[in-house]
Amino acid sequence: MTKVLAREPSRKLPEPAPVRHRLRGHERRAEILAAATKVFHRKGYEAASLQDIADELGIRKASLFYYFPSKEELLHEVLASIIARGIANLRRIMEVPADPLTVLWRLIAGHILHLCEYLEETAVFLHERKSIPAEKRHTVLADDHTYQNHFVETIREGQAAGLIRSDVDAKLAALSVLGSANWTYTWFRRGGSMKPEVIGEQFATMSVNGLASEKALEIWRKPSLSEAVSPSTARR
Amino acid sequence: MTKVLAREPSRKLPEPAPVRHRLRGHERRAEILAAATKVFHRKGYEAASLQDIADELGIRKASLFYYFPSKEELLHEVLASIIARGIANLRRIMEVPADPLTVLWRLIAGHILHLCEYLEETAVFLHERKSIPAEKRHTVLADDHTYQNHFVETIREGQAAGLIRSDVDAKLAALSVLGSANWTYTWFRRGGSMKPEVIGEQFATMSVNGLASEKALEIWRKPSLSEAVSPSTARR
DNA sequence: CCTACCGATCGGTAGG
């Protein structure tokens, strides 16, 4: 109704209804990204077609190109968005002061809670990271490196403090810890018998026990999940 | 030369040169599977085309259908072959008697050595397992289950012997251990600075330390890589 | 957001 008052109909618009689009466009963009995430997760990036995504939304395939220039760009935005969220999650955890072993425990548990909450996005990230071509890959891989570095540095600090065995390679240890946590995307199911909190707690404890020095094993006690890692602090 | 003596040339063969094919066919099949593994690994199953595989071999795409009925079957054989090899590897390791903690250590180290030796095959297996449609998936997933069960059972035995903490869930522990080891396929590079032996030894040690009970931490000493896990015992 | 369309490529078949 308002649109009748807003302006007279013009025969040929040079651009499609700009005012209506500019406002709704962002919502539609978000909806398209959500649909793309879903389809990429279900079928894999390569097997997913733009037609699948359009069907998910009840629009025409060609309409997607009004919002995104290419399928690759769609993937890129999904990846860039979830890794940014992940980094923010880690930073929030590291803001709370604690000894390196406790920080590491929280990073692992927080990583897993985040993964389970954003399962589709994270699965697409971990599974399709390499499908994105060279140019756009740089920023995403740099962010990924930043993410992993938080684990490596925390492990190094643990070694400096004598809390983590000095005979392990910090990078290798981070890859082990992250691998065990990341792998969760391959088997975790929402509503299944394994609760994210249980997985996070057990995985973090196993990893920390695997790295702790003898001295640390005597004095260190595992923290509780609710401090600093609670999913409610990671609300959208 | 022998083929001139073997039979006269016939104008129109009802089937393509049967004798020559039956012998060479198995070699060609193996070559095609090797090429498919390479291409699936490089581009991913969905992005890989039969044309890519044919190009790798210098033959025509249509010729592939003389040996394999479909692209899916190609994938299926790659997957079935590597998981069978993996199970054989685990069985070989478990033949050598030892306490459950030592067996677990060897399973992990042996798993990683195997993964690094058959990197392309294993990467395709771990990355594309789900790309294979329902019918053919059953046997492969059953084998996968068998594989994982060796880890779960060994952990349960460790718990029964008081060597592994009783407060961990054996399945969850196996998923953690296997995740850390499997993840290697995403970052390991042949000829890189990380040697398979070092990765295997460190990962196995970290995982076992992460699960060992206090009692076990006092008495258990990690085995050497050469006993029972040596890659030379896993020759093709 | 739509209709209409395109060139390229896909897995696969016929027939030898």
Added chain:
DNA sequence: CCTACCGATCGGTAGG
């Protein structure tokens, strides 16, 4: 193993 070919679908464009 090859030539010749096919229907379907792909990502993407023109133009509104």
